Amino acid sequence: MSDVKKVVLAYSGGLDTSVIVKWLQETYNCEVVTFTADIGQGEEVEPARAKAQALGVKEIYIEDLREEFVRDYVFPMFRANTIYEGEYLLGTSIARPLIAKRLIEIANETGADAISHGATGKGNDQVRFELGGYALKPGVKVIAPWREWDLTSREKLMAYCEEHNIPVDFSNKKKKSPYSMDANLLHISYEGGILEDPWAEAEEDMWRWSVSPEAAPEQPTYVELTFEKGDIVAIDGEAHKPHEVLEKLNKLGGDNGIGRLDIVENRYVGMKSRGCYETPGGTIMLRAHRAIESLTLDREEAHLKDQLMPKYAEVIYNGYWWSPERRMLQAAIDETQKNVCGVVRMKLYKGNATVVGRKSEQSLFDESIATFEDDAGAYNQKDAEGFIKLNALRLRIAAGKGRQQS
Amino acid sequence: MSDVKKVVLAYSGGLDTSVIVKWLQETYNCEVVTFTADIGQGEEVEPARAKAQALGVKEIYIEDLREEFVRDYVFPMFRANTIYEGEYLLGTSIARPLIAKRLIEIANETGADAISHGATGKGNDQVRFELGGYALKPGVKVIAPWREWDLTSREKLMAYCEEHNIPVDFSNKKKKSPYSMDANLLHISYEGGILEDPWAEAEEDMWRWSVSPEAAPEQPTYVELTFEKGDIVAIDGEAHKPHEVLEKLNKLGGDNGIGRLDIVENRYVGMKSRGCYETPGGTIMLRAHRAIESLTLDREEAHLKDQLMPKYAEVIYNGYWWSPERRMLQAAIDETQKNVCGVVRMKLYKGNATVVGRKSEQSLFDESIATFEDDAGAYNQKDAEGFIKLNALRLRIAAGKGRQQS
Amino acid sequence: MSDVKKVVLAYSGGLDTSVIVKWLQETYNCEVVTFTADIGQGEEVEPARAKAQALGVKEIYIEDLREEFVRDYVFPMFRANTIYEGEYLLGTSIARPLIAKRLIEIANETGADAISHGATGKGNDQVRFELGGYALKPGVKVIAPWREWDLTSREKLMAYCEEHNIPVDFSNKKKKSPYSMDANLLHISYEGGILEDPWAEAEEDMWRWSVSPEAAPEQPTYVELTFEKGDIVAIDGEAHKPHEVLEKLNKLGGDNGIGRLDIVENRYVGMKSRGCYETPGGTIMLRAHRAIESLTLDREEAHLKDQLMPKYAEVIYNGYWWSPERRMLQAAIDETQKNVCGVVRMKLYKGNATVVGRKSEQSLFDESIATFEDDAGAYNQKDAEGFIKLNALRLRIAAGKGRQQS
């Protein structure tokens, strides 16, 4: 255990990771570098500096990664209309690759030979952090305290704090909640507590980012979203940076009771778990993106995207962002987004994010062909007979030879 | 054109298909058999008898197919969580195979050598009717009047009526609507009119089956749905036949503003079209089915289902219900549903159909493993290290050999 | 029919397409531009000039497209290890997109408003030519004489020749064969004649490009193939242009009895047909490409390629080279080929093309890890326990709850 010289820790400034700082220093007798990032979790990151200093940390990284996070991770993922297991928008999953990347880059800058994180041994996040770390620096040593130490209960943790003079107000107030929570610009998640019974309804006061549909305004809000190459670049005609887009949509969605989700999901480590999520902006984005694609994508590329999506979602959920298969899928997805431009008009009302209009200069919708009125030149209804006849041929031959047809 | 002796027509009793009766009799000089089915479109079918008789039809089939429709078509499709292009629940598509099957069966019973329908040459329905027909009776002759005749405008149709003494009150009142509509137990659809501009918002008075979210009750409705082998068999503990399930859910959904959809879709014949749909019960069913699966399906079979679903949806949308590939996919899907049993609790409120609880005796959710508290015997957190290390191995080797990782 | 002013014809110089020249001139009263390409079919193309002139053609295009054909079509396709229905290397399919592209480019250059070809109405080639044509020039008129005229037997064709003074020695000698043949640098194909009985063995004297395994040399030939980014760039250390690579491998393969294939395949137009193919060079390339990939591709990208391949093959077979879905798949495939570099050593012997060695500077094979001898540092055998335990977890939970396991 003594072969670690310096370790970069993903440090939230909260109680758990503060304990980890001390524990790493003691157990590995090594220097600890802390890395704290603002990825839109909604808390100040600057206070982490003083806390880390108090713990004797000399190299402290505090960074605002919000723009990079949305531009290089969230947006590319949404180009694929990514949903895990039919429901989950991957809010936690998509934040990990960026953290892993920065941990490794800081390790390289500071000459550290190890990285560490505060994820437990039962969840997906350990996998995501570590796969990223190994992919980007194959010789890195990974320290996952929750899999190593014996501080396996809150009581033991508090005792450790007392023993090592770690101020308990390091404890993130939020953690007083009975839920295990995680937040970034894309979502906030809740696990544990009464949620461990999948039959129990989540309590209203658990939710933090959105009002309930019941409490949302009685009047709908309309919003127009402008897409360029699959990404939203403007809201109601006003241009925004990627993270501003998401911040604004989170506000709009949260105010209108949009984006709550309550599911049981399959973790990569082999168990089912129940989680609740608020993804107000993401929920709007997904619907809007499908709508602009409905106008601008060719049918066959759209269907192929739909067939690849579950695999792409699985790759991200399981932690393989930094992998050849993700790059391969991304290349296919991005190839289709060149013409995904235009405007989608949405109505937000008490939990509903409804598409009510879409337009695009790259539209493949051709009113003159689709109309039920007289034939346009490009479409001769008589062609349909040959189309059907040849498509039916294999079925007719089979039936003619007595094959079961029903 | 004179080689048809007897033709079975899918007859709604409306103006268009009444014209077709007459046109077939005149043009092909053949006997016409009418077939009118109640598949839950919400209109009386019995009046079609007198209309057909008035047109000189001697063999008149009028049938209530609601139970068969939901049991053998809708429910199997919902076992796959089927959605076309991310949004559409295939309400029109799924009704066609049953109609095609009955047309052929009636042709066999009555000694008819042809079938006919009132679908246009630009849409998907002609394909669905005819592929089904050819698959089930390979030598059948198909007559698609809209692809053959010159009655291509409403004026010409009305003139034809007058000329042939077809009472104009045959005209379905509903058709006074500016929209082209189609309904069955699963949904009602709207096309045409102002919808031909994808930027135009549908008018509130277009919708027929649901109140708007705004007009829905201020109090949520909770409902418990019981599944057996993937199908809903009881609502709030009361057993129902398949079509009763859907009828009841349509009522519950419609009353709560649930199930409206406004999309641009890709037709099989090659064009985009804009459609609006109301699928109140189906929208609830889909969510509930996903929820009960989340508890009872293994992860890998669930993911495989998700990967196959877009293909399955395409097969049904394109009209290949009666095909080997549909049977093959169905076999895979049905294999997974043996344990999809249990109860889902949902909250219906102003357009939202939200899952708030799920339970099952076949549940694979194991609270003792998923908990964030102390380790259960079945799960040793230290195993995660080896799991991650070996999953990372290929990435580490590649990185160690200098491969691009980002 | 008189609305065509000028038509570009894919002209082989043979009897059939010579008849088409005349027939187009007469039937459409239009100018005919001929386009004859050398794509490695093994016949002189220059003689087509005099024949076309004799038929009164003024604009005559004769081109050597061999390099472009292999570089831009054959090689990209082989990057995907493309096989249709488990056996067929798509030799005919892959040549059509290039012909279609040139037909359209020539139409644009010469101001022609139509294109024409000599493919029948029962095969795949008509589809491939015409889909390409429509995709590249949506308003083009396509004339497919075999679907229009009544020259449906050899006798009628000959009578037409006599009547119109088309010299019968225009007739391609090869066509005396009882088989319908087609050739390009990738393969030669045979259909018709006794092959229409799938139980009948092809006669030895049908084959033209390869000796039989029985007649091949008693000594094996070894060859080393050098790959760069998925394409062969050198043979036995000597650099070659793409088409030279294929020419050389055709010679090597043909001399050693390699590349004969006898299959029943499913045509896009809905019927099964029996075809025999000789693809000597392609057969070697496919095996070699898989071998170099086995060393240089990551496992997951390799598996994903394998899962996409059947779709990619179908897209090409059905004639959708010029489509968004092909470009999308190509983007994914090409993304994986950056490191597909190295040398494969093969043994060619009496019909067998066997890989006996492969090496690469981009190899991901790590002898020190794969060895059965002592552990290398990167691999700790104890990690396997955790790997297996967590991968088994979902199965154990299911079994623990009494789920059927066999």
Add this chain to the structure above:
Amino acid sequence: MSDVKKVVLAYSGGLDTSVIVKWLQETYNCEVVTFTADIGQGEEVEPARAKAQALGVKEIYIEDLREEFVRDYVFPMFRANTIYEGEYLLGTSIARPLIAKRLIEIANETGADAISHGATGKGNDQVRFELGGYALKPGVKVIAPWREWDLTSREKLMAYCEEHNIPVDFSNKKKKSPYSMDANLLHISYEGGILEDPWAEAEEDMWRWSVSPEAAPEQPTYVELTFEKGDIVAIDGEAHKPHEVLEKLNKLGGDNGIGRLDIVENRYVGMKSRGCYETPGGTIMLRAHRAIESLTLDREEAHLKDQLMPKYAEVIYNGYWWSPERRMLQAAIDETQKNVCGVVRMKLYKGNATVVGRKSEQSLFDESIATFEDDAGAYNQKDAEGFIKLNALRLRIAAGKGRQQS
């Protein structure tokens, strides 16, 4: 380590597993039950009885599983035309599920609480044995000596033998080979030795089951294989049990130099390894099965099978035979095999297994439609125009709107 009472060991009778018997008895102080199966590895299994007795084993299971192995594992796998990574016929992988199943069944019969095997910690077999074990008996304890003990070199093993009076002639003579080998009715495999250099050609005297193509007879052998529902039931008209079919085809193939393979493959545990395989009968079966399917399968089910196959192969290779996803895929595959009946005629000659004819009463090949001669009634060439026009429509619309097409 003392919590094991009785363990069932997969016992070959060779040196390694004999050491394991002793090591288990000593280390775990538990009773050992041996299980030795004839799955066609080509060695007597009865001698294992005396060896086990000499080691103090009281419960000894020796079984002939050849028929079950081929009928319930090999044949179902071949129905899918299963190939891993384009080349490997999964000869090792497919034998493991049966061994795992018997280990667990014997554990249940004998009241054992553990199972054990002789697979190393670097390979796939440990995973396959253990996933099977856990899936069938979730509480079973698995002991993998190679991951636990320190007998990590041949020297240490021999020393252990001497120390514990394990007769060295227990040593399987075959193991004198420099290769690590494994055999069953489907194949024999070679790893290690000079094969660890992927550039090195395998030595001729390594191969055991087949003559080289060079040494094979100068005269071809023709054979006719009769299929029922996807499985071979007769050879040259003579009915055989499943394992007799494979034995006979192994003989025929081996005599004709068929079925050698030399590849680099990706192991599930994350590394690449090089292996050589002889699969004489399997190589013939695969080709023949594709041929009978080419005649009897519908196009779309055939293509869907091809798209699912790589996943199915991966599932088996990785050890998930006893999983819901395998059962789901099998259901889809088996659904397609009802009509896969008929006869395939093959020519075996110096390494080549060539299909030369196929016939079936369930054939979907229709000579009257496929012919190049006059139109059959079922096919009207003019239908092709409409077929192509509508299939081209989406491409034409896109091109008409200026989309990139090349």
